[in-house]
Amino acid sequence: MESFYTIQGEGYYQGKAAYFIRLGGCDVGCVWCDVKDSWDASRHPQQSIDEIVSAAAAYPGRMAVITGGEPLMHNLDTLTAALHEAGFQTNIETSGSSPLSGEWDWICLSPKKFKFPLPEILPLAHELKVVIFNKSDFAWAEKYAAQVSPTCKLYLAPEWDKSKEMTPLLIEYIKENPQWELSLQIHKYINVP
């Protein structure tokens, strides 16, 4: 769908330079999705893996973030092997709702209520990022926190349009449950892609 060099605005690598590769196609259907244009893969031009990797390599950063859409709707073995070959760290942002493919240095799992993650991806996640849209989502976040590995980083993120209302609740929750950290979409605050 698009690719761009920016800083990672969320989660463990927040603030780091990263080349984002956003793949078209998503069958999850989150009501609050902010990239609905990504859902229909056929609306976006196909690019070869060589073109994608060469464009990424034109910048000095060597962290690639594959996102979507739901990137695991595609088999990512060849793309991630080519990125590794070119010296990139490979990170993915996924709902985990399609089978895992690809060679990953970092898996950020963001489970969605609209299509659940497959159980086999949960122990492989390096980072669990749960979007909080309403109060019941805290219990939902704990359900998944209980299924990831003990070393997995835990993040709660307010849904953007409800962030004014939800962020104070997140802060109180994290103070009571300090295994969680707050993840803000800082790229939206500083107005970068």
Ligand code: SF4
């Ligand atoms: S998984 Fe991501 S791209 Fe797909 S609908 Fe949900 S927020 Fe949008």
